[in-house]
Amino acid sequence: xxxxxxxxxxxxxxxxxxxxRVAKQGSDLVMNLGYSHQVTVSxxxxxxxxxxxxxxxxxxxxxxxxxxxxxxxxxxxAGQGLGVVGLEA
Numbered sequence: 001x002x003x004x005x006x007x008x009x010x011x012x013x014x015x016x017x018x019x020x021r022v023a024k025q026g027s028d029l030v031m032n033l034g035y036s037h038q039v040t041v042s043x044x045x046x047x048x049x050x051x052x053x054x055x056x057x058x059x060x061x062x063x064x065x066x067x068x069x070x071x072x073x074x075x076x077x078a079g080q081g082l083g084v085v086g087l088e089a
Contacts, residue, residue: 010060011071013084021054022084029057029074031084041074057084 015022015031022031029049031039043049047070050058057074061067075084 005062008060008062009064009067010058011067013057013059013071013075015055015057015084022051022057023054024049024051033084044070 015033017034020031020033022029024030027043027049029041029043029051031041033039044066046063046066047059047061050060052058059067059071059074061070
């Protein structure tokens with residue numbers, strides 16, 4: 001059985017910090033991370049972004065490598081436990 005096709009892969013990310021929050025606008029992920037501007041990331045082919053709450057992100061798709069790479073790119077700036085950090089499964 002092929003896991004990517006039957007179940008898919010997902011990464012859960014959490015947003016930590018006072019006033020830090022995320023939202024989905026269309027196919028874009030809009031993040032307020034304490035900068036003077038919003039950080040916007042667009043979905044790529046084969047990746048689905050879900051925002052169940054203002055401080056969590058779920059990235060899913062059938063390709064494990066794409067899901068992991070996209071999650072790593074979204075969560076680049078996580079120094080001192082603030083920003084976007086991954087939840088270990």
